Structure formats: C-alpha cells, structure tokens
Amino acid sequence: MILKRWAPVLVALPVLAVLLALGIWQVRRLVWKTDMLATITASEAGPPVPLGSAPTPYTKVVATGRFDHGREALLGLEVRGTTLGAHLLVPLLREGAPPLLVDRGWVPIERDRPVGRPEGKVSVTGYVRPPDERDWNSPKDDPAGRRFYILDTAAIGAALGLSPPAPFGLVALSPPGTPPATLPAAPTTLPRPNNPHLGYAITWFGLAAALVGVVAAFMLRKRQPASEPARPGL
Numbered sequence: 001m002i003l004k005r006w007a008p009v010l011v012a013l014p015v016l017a018v019l020l021a022l023g024i025w026q027v028r029r030l031v032w033k034t035d036m037l038a039t040i041t042a043s044e045a046g047p048p049v050p051l052g053s054a055p056t057p058y059t060k061v062v063a064t065g066r067f068d069h070g071r072e073a074l075l076g077l078e079v080r081g082t083t084l085g086a087h088l089l090v091p092l093l094r095e096g097a098p099p100l101l102v103d104r105g106w107v108p109i110e111r112d113r114p115v116g117r118p119e120g121k122v123s124v125t126g127y128v129r130p131p132d133e134r135d136w137n138s139p140k141d142d143p144a145g146r147r148f149y150i151l152d153t154a155a156i157g158a159a160l161g162l163s164p165p166a167p168f169g170l171v172a173l174s175p176p177g178t179p180p181a182t183l184p185a186a187p188t189t190l191p192r193p194n195n196p197h198l199g200y201a202i203t204w205f206g207l208a209a210a211l212v213g214v215v216a217a218f219m220l221r222k223r224q225p226a227s228e229p230a231r232p233g234l
Helices: 007-045 153-159 197-223
Strands: 060-067 073-080 083-093 100-108 121-129 169-172
Touching: 007 197, 060 100, 073 100, 100 121, 100 153
Parallel strands: 100 169
Antiparallel strands: 060 083, 060 121, 073 083, 083 100, 121 169
16 A cells, blocks of 8 residues: 555656756766866967877867878868868878878868968968767768768778878868968867757756656645535435
8 A cells, every 4th residue: 555655756766866867967068068168268269289199179289290182081071052062181291290180171072263282391270179989870981082971080091091190180270361262161260069058957957846746746636635525405
C-alpha cells in the first residue's frame, strides 16, 4: 500500500535527476563559453602574439614563413550569394617548426578573378583554429583531389605530402584596407561562437521545477479525503 502511494515519486526521481544534471551541464557550458568569448574579445582588442607550439584556440597570433602554393587544398563548402566556394588551405613552411595549415580565406570553385599568392617570406596574422573531430557522420574527403571537409591536420598533411604539421590551423585575417573583391576573401574579425546555454539551462531547470510541481499536486490530491455524498432530504 505504501509503495503504491509513493510510486509516482519513485518514478519521477530518475527523471528529475536527469533534468537537473542537464541543467548543471548547461551552466558549466555557459561559464566555459562566456570565458571563451571574453578571451576572444581581449585578444581581438590587443596586438597579435607570436605563435607558440601550444596556443590557446581563437587567440590572435602572427606566424612567419613561406607559403607552399604548390600544395594548396580546398576546405569545406560555402555558398556566398549565388556562388559556391571553399576555403583555400595553404601550408606555411616555417624554419625550425612544423608546417602550419593556413586557411587564407574563401575562394569560388569556379575562379572568376585571380587569387593573390604572396611569394617569399611572409608574416601572417590570424587566429588559432582547433582541429575538427572526425566521427561517423563526417563527410568523406577527396585526398587525391585535395578536397577536404573537416580540419583533420594529420590527414591533410599526409595527403599533401608534408612532414607532420602543427596540430591546429591558422585562419588568416584580412589586413586593414584590403579591397572587398580581393581573393582569398579572409575574415576581418575573430569568430564569435553562439552562447545559447543560459536559455538551455533555464529550460532544463524549468522542466525539473514543473515535474516537482506536478508530482506534488498529484500527491496532495491523493491524500485529501473524498467528500461525503450529500444525504437526500427526509
């Protein structure tokens, strides 16, 4: 009898635990994403720092070397307006350091104007991009055609015949005053990832509160004695 009375509570407890765990996880993601955005804002406001061997993702850095234009590759697919394009990925060969895969910016698949290819020693300012994680849903690359769809630095380096590259990429930033029609079309600012985690946390905690309310109302209703039926008049 007691077990039957408390059955709704016993059923609701695991669900409540899951909802609270999801809410706490979103709070942690919120803190992590907020700190990341603050780091990005501070990095963008300051000058670039020399690229080290283990940089923080999305830090604005400067790297020096020589572009190996003979081993260009294309990364991803992106439509701009009505034009299909991809990002031009070029190895930057550095003295005393592993090759660095540099995303120089967007270019159309069908080239309608020339692409700039600086020669000699160059200094590239950009932000550090962490590698992508490959999973069962990742699109299949075309190594022979030098077409890649995720930034797997080791796989791309091997396909291009490079010595093992740095385990991260560099997204080049467009220098101030660059004409808009210049190719590759590089970004001018650091990325700002979305930060929807506060809304998600409120949703999960709200569902947890609603569950508690529903179960409490149900239990209170069960404990109330049934009202006696009215007696017919004599």
